[in-house]
Amino acid sequence: MKVLVIGAGNMGLTYATSIGESKMLNGRDLLIMDAAPDKVKSLEKIDYFDVYDRIENCIDKADVVLIAVKPYHSAALFESIKDLVRQDQLFVSLMAGVTIKTIQEALGVKKVIRTMPNLPAQVGKGVTSFTSAPEVSQVELDVVKKLLDTTGVSLLVKDERTIDASTGISGSGPAYVFYFMQSMMDAALDMEFSPEEAKMLVQQTFEGAIELFNQSNLSPEEWMSRVASKGGTTQAALDSMENNKVKELIKEAAFAAFNRAEEIGR
Numbered sequence: 001m002k003v004l005v006i007g008a009g010n011m012g013l014t015y016a017t018s019i020g021e022s023k024m025l026n027g028r029d030l031l032i033m034d035a036a037p038d039k040v041k042s043l044e045k046i047d048y049f050d051v052y053d054r055i056e057n058c059i060d061k062a063d064v065v066l067i068a069v070k071p072y073h074s075a076a077l078f079e080s081i082k083d084l085v086r087q088d089q090l091f092v093s094l095m096a097g098v099t100i101k102t103i104q105e106a107l108g109v110k111k112v113i114r115t116m117p118n119l120p121a122q123v124g125k126g127v128t129s130f131t132s133a134p135e136v137s138q139v140e141l142d143v144v145k146k147l148l149d150t151t152g153v154s155l156l157v158k159d160e161r162t163i164d165a166s167t168g169i170s171g172s173g174p175a176y177v178f179y180f181m182q183s184m185m186d187a188a189l190d191m192e193f194s195p196e197e198a199k200m201l202v203q204q205t206f207e208g209a210i211e212l213f214n215q216s217n218l219s220p221e222e223w224m225s226r227v228a229s230k231g232g233t234t235q236a237a238l239d240s241m242e243n244n245k246v247k248e249l250i251k252e253a254a255f256a257a258f259n260r261a262e263e264i265g266r
């Protein structure tokens with residue numbers, strides 16, 4: 001089986017590298033293609049895959065094609081490959097919001113899987129939701145799951161609405177965590193810690209909290225109550241968040257991403 005990754009940015013390169021490192025494929029069965037000459041130059045230093053700068057030189061070699069360009073580049077890409085693709089090829093999209101029907105119609109193919117990965121895939125801690133067109137067989141789904149799992153874990157979901165919902169939680173989610181980290185670092189700077197001290201305090205607090213969560217069956221709410229003493233400092237902070245409806249605002253933000261994914265699809 002030969003796998004071609006189109007688009008060697010954050011996501012495409014991460015998947016190509018993870019698949020390469022996993023040794024799932026034989027020698028030269030992994031191909032990568034990007035339209036940016038400087039990107040292609042930097043890829044040539046990496047040993048895991050054969051690198052292409054022109055789609056017509058590689059698309060017909062592939063059994064599985066991973067599409068990892070930005071959604072707004074998808075129409076131009078589809079136009080450039082629609083006369084080169086085959087019905088037996090399996091297309092796996094990593095693009096937010098681009099529907100299976102759009103891909104099928106633009107390429108004139110049936111076998112399409114749509115995924116929603118996330119950036120922690122870069123460190124093997126990704127979570128990828130995926131769903132497929134009915135024309136994709138169970139064997140093909142199993143193969144793609146193995147490819148996706150090289151970057152962390154994956155979750156087969158029932159439909160494309162759930163892919164858009166995953167975008168609001170796990171796809172965009174790492175940015176919400178970074179937003180929280182940045183806000184705490186900014187607060188630390190206002191309290192006159194140095195930038196290095198602020199980073200250390202926040203980084204270790206996040207790592208420690210995640211480790212506690214991972215090593216127990218307690219919910220985040222239960223852990224919150226273990227940190228907070230009655231009438232103490234944590235309660236003052238949690239009360240402030242409740243009064244300012246921070247939870248509602250975070251939910252609203254997640255739904256904004258979900259809605260935007262659906263909007264891009266339309």
Ligand SMILES: NC(=O)C1=CN([C@@H]2O[C@H](COP(=O)(O)OP(=O)(O)OC[C@H]3O[C@@H](n4cnc5c(N)ncnc54)[C@H](O)[C@@H]3O)[C@@H](O)[C@H]2O)C=CC1
Pocket residue numbers: 006007008009010011012033034035036039068069070071073076077094095096116117118119171172
């Ligand atoms: N960055 C993230 O955290 C996540 C991104 N995604 C999705 O992954 C996809 C890629 O995002 P990133 O990797 O962040 O983008 P990126 O901008 O880092 O990479 C896209 C790459 O595609 C290349 N490209 C553009 N048009 C091309 C064409 N016609 N042929 C070949 N290569 C072409 C660009 O040169 C670039 O290297 C997007 O559709 C996005 O919705 C999904 C989940 C998370």
Ligand SMILES: O=C(O)[C@@H]1CCC=N1
Pocket residue numbers: 096167171172
């Ligand atoms: O912001 C975006 O559109 C992409 C999809 C999920 C994360 N990044």
